[in-house]
Amino acid sequence: MIVIKTRASIAAAALRARARIVVVRLGRVSIVCRAWPWPSRDKPSAPSTSPPAADPANVTIVLTVVGSCLTLFTALYMVLAGLKAEISTDLRRAENRWYQEITRAEDRWYQEITRAEDRWYQEITRAEDRWYQVSRDTAALKAVSDARTPPPPPPPKQEKQPDQQQQ
Secondary structure, three states: OOEEOOHHHHHHHHHHHOOOEEEEEEOOEEEEEEOOOOOOOOOOOOOOOOOOOOOHHHHHHHHHHHHHHHHHHHHHHHHHHHHHHHHHHHHHHHHHHHHHHHHHHHHHHHHHHHHHHHHHHHHHHHHHHHHHHHHHHHHHHHHHHHHHOOOOOOOOOOOOOHHHHHO
C-alpha cells in the first residue's frame, strides 16, 4: 500500500505501482480506496474477469469524489458538533437561570411564611393578653360583687324522721 497526500500523486502512484488499492491520508484519517477505472465512452468495453488497467484521470475522479464526500461529511460533522456544543451551553444557561429563579422563589416563599408566622404569633399573644386582662377584670368584678352582697342564709336543717334513722 502507498500513502499519498495529493490527487496528482495518487494517480501517478497508482499507475507506477499498478496498484488496485490506494490509501488516501487526510490528517489523521486514512481511507483505503479501490482504484477501479471507469470505462471510457469511446472505447468498447469487453467483458473481462480481471479489472481494467488504472487510468490516471479515472482514479483522480474516483478519489476526488471520495475526498469530496469525506469533506462534506467532515463539514457536516463539524456543524453538528458545533450545534451540539451551542445547544448544551444554552441548556446549561437555562438550567442555571431556572435554578436561580427557583432559589429566589423559595427565598420569597420562606420570607412570606416567616412574616405570616410572626403576625400569627403577635395576634395569638395579643389574644392571650386580652383573655388574661378580661379574666382579671372579671375576677375583680366578682370579688367586688361578692364583697357587696351579703352571704345567703344557710339552708334550714331538716329534722330526721325516726323511720329514716332505722333504715
